Amino acid sequence: xxxxxxxxxxxxxLVAGAREYQxxxxxxxxxxxxxxxxPDNEPNDPHIYFNLTGPAAxxxxxxxxxxxxxxxxxxxxxxxxxxKEMQCTESADRxxxxxxxxxxxxxQRITNGVVC
Numbered sequence: 001x002x003x004x005x006x007x008x009x010x011x012x013x014l015v016a017g018a019r020e021y022q023x024x025x026x027x028x029x030x031x032x033x034x035x036x037x038x039p040d041n042e043p044n045d046p047h048i049y050f051n052l053t054g055p056a057a058x059x060x061x062x063x064x065x066x067x068x069x070x071x072x073x074x075x076x077x078x079x080x081x082x083x084k085e086m087q088c089t090e091s092a093d094r095x096x097x098x099x100x101x102x103x104x105x106x107x108q109r110i111t112n113g114v115v116c
Contacts (some may be wrong), residue, residue, distance in 0.1 A: 025054040026098075035102065036115045049102040049113045057097035061088040073116035085112045 029049050032038040052060065061081055068079035068090065077092030088099040100114035 022055060022059075024052060024056045026050060026052040026056070031102075033104070033111075035112055046106055047102050047104055047111060050100065051113070052099040053097065057088060057099045058090075060086075060099045061090050061097050064088060085110050087112075087114050 028051070030045050031047050031049055032042040032044045033046060034042055035047075035049065038044065064081040064083055064086075066081050066083055068081045071078045071080040071089055074089070078089050079092075080087060080089045082088075086099065086101040088097060090097050100112075102111040102113040103109070104111050
């Protein structure tokens with residue numbers, strides 16, 4: 001009986017400690033390998049591109065353990081973090097966050113999702 005109680009306790013503890021899924025805000029598009037100005041003969045459906053906003057973008061920005069740099073594209077005081085092909089930006093007032101990345105569906109790899 002003690003063993004069953006221990007197993008139930010451990011199961012409840014593991015479930016309670018797990019993070020819950022949160023709702024996402026943002027947008028997506030289906031496109032070709034070339035994110036911007038794709039050639040006419042390129043297939044336009046092997047990638048899905050994401051633009052996350054809100055709490056998901058903030059959490060992703062904060063989880064990127066790299067030093068932020070001044071975003072030259074917007075030139076508005078915002079800061080950007082980039083790890084390989086994934087990029088997140090935090091506004092100068094730290095209230096707005098956005099992240100961009102794509103997924104090569106066939107290869108199951110993260111690709112660039114923003115021009116600048």
